[in-house]
Amino acid sequence: MSIIDLSPVPLTRDNFSGFGDVLEVNDAERILINEGTTERFHALAKLDVADRQGVGVLSIFRATARPRPIKIAMMERHPLGSQAFFPLANNRWLIVVSAAETPAPDNLKAFRARGDQGVQYAKNIWHHPLLIIEPSQDFLVVDRAGPGDNLEEIRFDDGAYARLFLPKS
Amino acid sequence: MSIIDLSPVPLTRDNFSGFGDVLEVNDAERILINEGTTERFHALAKLDVADRQGVGVLSIFRATARPRPIKIAMMERHPLGSQAFFPLANNRWLIVVSAAETPAPDNLKAFRARGDQGVQYAKNIWHHPLLIIEPSQDFLVVDRAGPGDNLEEIRFDDGAYARLFLPKS
Numbered sequence: 001m002s003i004i005d006l007s008p009v010p011l012t013r014d015n016f017s018g019f020g021d022v023l024e025v026n027d028a029e030r031i032l033i034n035e036g037t038t039e040r041f042h043a044l045a046k047l048d049v050a051d052r053q054g055v056g057v058l059s060i061f062r063a064t065a066r067p068r069p070i071k072i073a074m075m076e077r078h079p080l081g082s083q084a085f086f087p088l089a090n091n092r093w094l095i096v097v098s099a100a101e102t103p104a105p106d107n108l109k110a111f112r113a114r115g116d117q118g119v120q121y122a123k124n125i126w127h128h129p130l131l132i133i134e135p136s137q138d139f140l141v142v143d144r145a146g147p148g149d150n151l152e153e154i155r156f157d158d159g160a161y162a163r164l165f166l167p168k169s
Numbered sequence: 170m171s172i173i174d175l176s177p178v179p180l181t182r183d184n185f186s187g188f189g190d191v192l193e194v195n196d197a198e199r200i201l202i203n204e205g206t207t208e209r210f211h212a213l214a215k216l217d218v219a220d221r222q223g224v225g226v227l228s229i230f231r232a233t234a235r236p237r238p239i240k241i242a243m244m245e246r247h248p249l250g251s252q253a254f255f256p257l258a259n260n261r262w263l264i265v266v267s268a269a270e271t272p273a274p275d276n277l278k279a280f281r282a283r284g285d286q287g288v289q290y291a292k293n294i295w296h297h298p299l300l301i302i303e304p305s306q307d308f309l310v311v312d313r314a315g316p317g318d319n320l321e322e323i324r325f326d327d328g329a330y331a332r333l334f335l336p337k338s
Contacts, residue, residue, distance in 0.1 A: 023309075025229055034298035039231040043314055047216070047225035056216035056225045058253055058289065058311060060194055062208040084227055086309050088257065088285070116257070118309070120227065129203035140192075140255050140287070140309055142227060145212055 004105035004162040006072065008094055011111040011119070019097045019109075019125050021045035023086055023118035045120040047142060049081040054146035061085070061139045063130040072096055073161040075103040075126045076153045081144025085130070086118030088138040094131035094164065095119060103154060105162040126154075133166060173331040175241065177263055177279035180286055188266045188278075188294050190214035192255055192287035214289040216311060218250040223315035230254070230308045232299040241265055242330040244272040244295045245322045250313025254299070255287030257307040263300035263333065264288060272323060274331040295323075302335060 009015065013022045021044060028041035049056045075098060087093055093113050100107040103126045113119065120142075121127050130139065144150060178184065182191045190213060197210035218225045244267060256262055262282050269276040272295045282288065289311075290296050299308065313319060 021227075023227055023229070025231065025307075028229070033230075034232075037233050037235055038299050040310075041229040041231070043226040043228055045227045046314070047227070047311075049225070050219070056218070056311070057212040058190075058192055058214045058216070058255075058287075059212055060192070060197070060210040061202075062194070062210070063203075064206050066206055086227075086255075086257070088255070089259070090257075116307075118227075130207050138194075138285075141209075142216075142225070142311055145215070 002105055002160045006108055006110045006162045006164050008110035008112040011095065011113045011117055016111065016119065018099055020122040021120040023120065024116060045084060047082055048123050049144035051080045052146060052148045054081055054144040056142055057145045059141045061130060061141050063132045063137050063139065065132050065135050068166065070131060070164040071161045072108060072128055072164055074153060074155040075128055076151060077124050077126045078150045079124050079152060080148050080150040082120050082123050083143040084118060084120035085139045085141055087115050088140055090115030091134045091137055093133060093137060096128035096131065096164065098126040104156055105160050108162050110164055171274055171329045173274035175277055175279045175331045175333050177281040180264065180280040180282045185280065185288065187268055189291040190289040192253065192289065193285060214253060216251055217292050218313035220249045221315060221317045223250055223313040225311055226314045228310045230299060230310050231305065232301045232308065233305050234301055239300060239333040240330045241277060241297055241333055243322060243324045244297055245320060246293050246295045247319045248293050248321060249317050249319040251289050251292050252312040253287060253289035254308045254310055256284050257309055259284030260303045260306055262302060262306065265297035265300065265333065267295040273325055274329050277331050279333055
């Protein structure tokens with residue numbers, strides 16, 4: 001059984017580019033609207049949910065913290081659509097993804113997101129379910145509803161896992 | 170020139186049902202996921218953005234407060250798609266809509282939303298651009314991008330307007 005230690009790196013558009021979109025105002029296209037009272041940081045991500053008559057849906061996920069150290073022993077992906085998460089309270093949170101066809105502890109990447117950063121996982125990107133640092137945190141989630149099986153899960157072989165070390169505050 | 174005074178009422182699914190969806194956890198379908206660590210309040214709204222090859226896009230709107238009393242002198246609507254707003258800071262905010270074909274000060278309805286409530290305006294519903302109470306507030310916005318003109322605006326005749334009275338805290 002292999003145990004790997006993972007340290008999250010700060011999330012940026014550059015280091016997340018292979019996995020989807022980072023939703024944040026920094027460096028976004030900015031349009032002044034509503035008689036100058038509102039800045040629109042435009043089209044930070046496009047939804048990709050139309051496969052097989054899918055539609056986009058808005059949900060709220062209420063996450064609770066896992067025991068520490070956080071053990072990453074499985075991953076999931078959505079073969080039919082993108083999935084976006086944005087925190088509704090400005091607390092840091094954690095992201096674990098894999099670019100491998102078969103995720104395993106030694107091919108994971110971990111990111112720490114600020115509380116004003118969301119992400120949209122591209123279709124079919126392996127990621128871990130929600131990981132938070134505070135005891136509880138709500139997220140607005142934009143993903144796909146429709147026909148077909150849109151969830152694949154994989155549990156690592158032989159009880160292998162990665163230990164996720166939390167960022168210092 | 171007519172001037173009407175408007176007092177916002179608390180936003181509920183019932184009183185907003187003719188205008189779109191209220192995005193909140195209360196009374197929502199609740200699914201326990203992610204090994205019991207996350208509650209999913211599922212499909213609070215479905216996007217309606219597919220007309221004329223439209224796609225959903227995620228943006229951030231940074232609103233600033235208007236001078237008080239807030240004057241409602243115009244309205245807008247999006248004939249090709251729904252538009253959802255969710256506050257990213259837990260501060261109350263304001264909503265003004267009209268069910269009339271031609272909005273005017275005497276056919277407006279005003280709502281006050283909690284900071285943990287979002288809305289999705291249905292396609293073609295007349296509404297006022299973002300109205301906030303705090304000096305500045307960010308919102309995640311989910312609406313349509315694509316071909317065609319998706320914005321209609323109307324300015325009330327003869328300088329008429331409604332005055333929006335803010336809720337007491």
